[in-house]
Amino acid sequence: MIQLIIKNLSGKTIYCNSKTEKMLDVLQENYIDWMHACGKKGKCISCKAIIVEGMDNIAPLTEVEKRYIKSNKLKANERLSCQAVLKGDVTIQVPELYKLPHMNYSE
Numbered sequence: 001m002i003q004l005i006i007k008n009l010s011g012k013t014i015y016c017n018s019k020t021e022k023m024l025d026v027l028q029e030n031y032i033d034w035m036h037a038c039g040k041k042g043k044c045i046s047c048k049a050i051i052v053e054g055m056d057n058i059a060p061l062t063e064v065e066k067r068y069i070k071s072n073k074l075k076a077n078e079r080l081s082c083q084a085v086l087k088g089d090v091t092i093q094v095p096e097l098y099k100l101p102h103m104n105y106s107e
């Protein structure tokens with residue numbers, strides 16, 4: 001079972017059984033609101049997650065993500081949650097810019 005920890009949501013831990021699921025889908029299945037302005041189409045970067053631990057436990061960058069890395073809109077420690085497929089345990093953080101006003105972030 002894969003463990004996904006959201007550090008600045010008080011370390012909330014959620015789980016997923018599959019190694020084919022995208023991070024954003026796992027978050028939504030667990031009722032965690034996460035910004036996704038373009039509807040998971042890879043066109044907005046608002047769904048980005050800072051990877052605190054476990055970058056090696058995420059499938060390789062998609063072509064969309066490579067394009068954002070090249071244009072400096074995505075840093076080396078960030079992934080688009082609508083693109084990134086979880087393969088193992090990962091700890092993430094919501095970026096300051098994409099925090100939702102109704103959520104209670106711990107940092």
Ligand code: FES
Nearest residue numbers: 038040042047082
């Ligand atoms: S939801 Fe827009 S890029 Fe992921």
